[in-house]
Amino acid sequence: MQQKVEGYPLKEYTTKIRQIAKEALENREVTAIIGWRKKDFWWQSPVVFLEDPADVQQLVWDPFTIYSPVKFLLDWQESCAAKVGIFVKGCDSRGINRLLQDKRLERERVAVYGVPCGGKADAEKIRASFPSKEIKSVTLIGEELVLAVGEREERVKAEAYLLDKCLSCRHPNPVVYDKLVWEEVSPRQYADESRFARVQAVESLVTEERFAYWQRQFDRCIRCFACRNTCPACNCRVCIFDQAEPRWLGKANDPADTLNYHIIRAFHVAGRCFECGECERICPAGVPLQELNRKLIKGINDAYGDYEAGLDPTDVPPLGTYRGEDPAGFDES
């Protein structure tokens, strides 16, 4: 289905975002704004903190505002008592709920500006088709990606160049917000089918192949803990992996310790992960962490009923509750 240009106009989004930020700062509703700005390269739209209304011109909304701004709220709250405004995509908004459910965020200290999201572009996929150095800008118009490559303008079908996580996104519209920046978009077709496709592919392997597959992945892990640091579900004040007494995780680079880390990290987000994919995006070693997180989501859904984290901050995550007639994944005889 062809989406109309006016349905998802990035330029107007940006204008609206700047306007909201400016008003909020000028009216002193908030003392700072967290959003995205453009950096040096076409694929970079990192998170930015602004305090001066004059700076709002830096804010952008483009195909690369991928980064989740949510985890910065923890630092903000720790360091100052003032109210902050934050722009969130659908996935980011579930991170807000994640922090609320974990009682790590005081709702009244955050103004949430929801940005309905048409999906973000995958720079890797673009680089594979176009010479990176010649790309000047990338924008999304409807269902088309428009690239300025050298002197030409290229128009391609956006779906082929979106992030995998966006193709399987079930909640492109923010689920919690004080103000919505634009009209809601409709969720992508086939999102449900692609959600567990990678998990199923790994599941179809035999035990030894699976082990070999994951060893290949984890061999690259340098235990930089970036996946943990960026994950809104990993919001403990002091992570067990950082503790010395008891020492839960060995410090040396032992493959068993790496496995320990990945098992326990995944276990700690089981029933709490809301599939923002930040862990996998940020991983410098390309470990497909979503395949692990989503496996647990799939397992919990199958055993204990469908549950999506980050939709309702008042419910209890699946591992915090039970039913007498629950099935077990082991021999109960």
Place this chain on the structure above:
Amino acid sequence: MPVTNEGFEPLIVAFCCNWCSYAGADLAGVSRMSYSSNVRIIRVPCSSRVNPSFIIRAFQRGADGVLVAGCHPGDCHYHSGNFFTRRRLTVLKQMMEYLGIEPERFQVRWISGSEGAKFAMVMNSVAEEIKRLGPNRKLRDVR
């Protein structure tokens, strides 16, 4: 290449809840039901006290199999502990199998304080399965 595990004596760590499975182990003893000496028991108040980190740690330190045993669902001394155990360890077990660890390596069973015979039988069958699998190399510390 056929794998022979002749002479392999596995190490199996069993976390037993104090009220049911540990009592079941005691009953097996009182009834002189012999079972594999490869099993070593750690007493915990409730199966819900067993942190997945303990299980992984046992494998890292060289356990060839880990068993968690608790009261039957509904019989928990602490009312609901084993219901949480069931969910947590189901998730952990699914994950370990997904990562390519043999399902037999990590097992969870319900054994009541009156099931001495079952305790002995389960220990023997677990020991047998682990013996057949051979040593744990996947989760063991290299150093």
Place this chain on the structure above:
Amino acid sequence: MKRIGVFICWCGSNIAATVDIDRVIAAAQKMSGVVYTDQNKYTCSEIGQAMIKDAIKEYRLDRVVIGSCSPRMHENTFRKTVESAGLNPYYLEIANIREQCSWVHKDKEAGTAKAISLIRTAVAKAAMNEALFAAEMPVTRRALVIGGGIAGIQAALDIADTGFEVDLVEREPSIGGRMAQLDKTFPTLDCSACILTPKMVDVAQHEKIKLITYAEVDKVEGYLGNFTVTIRSKARSVDLQKCIGCGECIAKCPSKVASEFEEGLVSRRAIYTPFPQAVPNKPAIDRAHCRFFTAGKCKVCQKVCPADAIDYEMADRLLTNQYGAIVVATGFDTHKLNNYGEYAYGKHPDVLTSLEFERLLNASGPTGGKILRPSDGKEPKTVAFIQCVGSRDKAKGNPYCAKICCMYTAKHAILLSEKVPGSKAFVFYIDVRTAGKDYEEFYTRAYEECGASYIKGNVSKVFPDGDKLLVRSVDVLSGALVELSVDMVVLAASVDARADAKELAQKLAVTVNAHKFFTEAHPKLRPVDTQTAGIFLAGMCQGPKDIPETVAQASAAAVKVAAIFSKQSLLGNPTVAEVEPKLCSGDLSCMAVCPYGAISEQVVEERRGREMVPRKIAQVNAALCQGCGACTVACRPGAINLKGFTNQQILAEVDAICL
């Protein structure tokens, strides 16, 4: 460095036969922290214990490891030993080398190796053992009993008779409950009022019992020994101090309402006592039906009252009291028959519930104890009793058995044969369950001596047929279809938990099962306790039971309460969870899994730079915590730890056992 002593017991030949003690001792001597080792033929003997005490003193031991039988056997013995030598009892660790080693392994080599491993594990744990102390809690020696039926009455009397104060709260204007509605009781057929009324009077007159009728529990806080309960005393509109109970007001009241006590068979007034033997025998105004309160004028009762006891201005009052223990005895509701249109209940006046029939039998009931058809006031000659209406019905009723219906229906059949000569009872049943002393004999009497015809087969439908009722069923024993024309149909309606049981459970921080019956702490061994220490259950609120069982449970609950009150203060369990504030993120995942409501939120002041800022974290109430440790795993950063089974200890055990 700890100074650990290791003592290996031979247990005669029980351990020594399969475990090479000398090799175990030799291995133990090399273990880290072990400064002394010894062995004894029987460590639990006086000589054995003295040996440990001497060694503690002589070698300044600060941790003790004993390799012996199961800790479930002698842990307490040896804890006392260690304590008498001046050490904290929790410095002791036992390695189970008998039940879990020598008795189950035949091979001495394997047995010895395993014993060494178990000792090493115990040594590793002992090195991390810390002194633990049980928290001491003062006890408020006053009990609250919620519900004034036979269960609450019995519990209150039994507690009061042990010399402790009791407050009995009842939501109706009178105590008495369901039992007061009954005519006779099985299996002895003694009159219900005759055995209940004296107990009701005892309650009213007992100097240790304070009766609070027409009141409900509003809020419960605190824990074992120290509950703070807010009771809402509903506006009765009658001053109990002034009222002399003459009944003038009732006689003159112009508003009529269906009587709850009479199951709606007759009416009562808006100002009323529920039944003639009510305790206190003083009325209350039902404001929802009082003409003054609904229409603004009337005040007849005030005019006729000789004692000036009517007070229309009276408001609900909140009473806040301290209690050391609570007995919940809130009883049951009868099952609503909305789902059973096939039985024509409500469509034909001669289809009654068993409780309605009970009122017909009762001499103080609407018919003065004559069994008469509501439709025409004639005596029924044939009565069909239908069992399991709403019971054992997964599809549209309760899946459980209501337990009392078989017996009261036998009673009804017997009483019918006595009261209406020449009558015939047909009892339609699925199974007849008569487990209880003299119960089977009672049932036998119904069919053998009193002519009741028992037909195994659930009634499919009741057809009103002129002034008769046509009952259609099958006799599954013979396979014969049954179609009987009877004068009256009596439905054994199932019993339900109180509709508001769940709300009360939430206030009490106890749980209910899927059918809203309160959950006992253990179905077999702790049937009177809830999982919240200090709160006990009596009677139907825990599940269907008859009067003898109810009374037995009530007395059991009273003993449990008295046991608590027999002490000035209580010692808690020292192996409880504790929160490390630095690590706690305050997400309260622990709280969600705690079965005892022992975890709550607290605000701590924490240093941030040069200022102190408040932060919310979890805290454990040591009085409520039972030490399961479910919270420790729910806590991702490991901020909540279980004393005696700490993360550090268990990890040390794992490390040692895998060596």
Place this chain on the structure above:
Amino acid sequence: MKVITEKINYNLLREVEEVSGQKVSACFQCGKCSGGCPVVWGMDVLPHQVLRYAQLGLVDELLHSKTLWICASCQTCDSRCPRNVDIPKVIEALRLIILRNKGGNYLHPNDLPARVRENAPQQGLVSAFRKYAK
């Protein structure tokens, strides 16, 4: 078969109880009698059903049953009954009711095959006629 109010014949039931001296209502249908009866294979209504029909007041149904004439009065059922019901006596009573109503004999000496007549012990014949004839 159907139990309807009109079909219930408590008079006949009373007669059975009077003649047999047994309390039919005492039976609680455990089935032990039918389980142990040595000639049950030949019966159309099983011994416990005999009592059941009687309890329901369906004595008429029983009067057409083959069972009455198959029962050998061996007392196996009676010796095992937990409720102390002497079933052979009940069956005997039912037979008597039929016979008395018929006013005739169910078994006539001529009904017996000649060989039986000649070879049967006299005591047996007498006992048979006591049972099957007036």
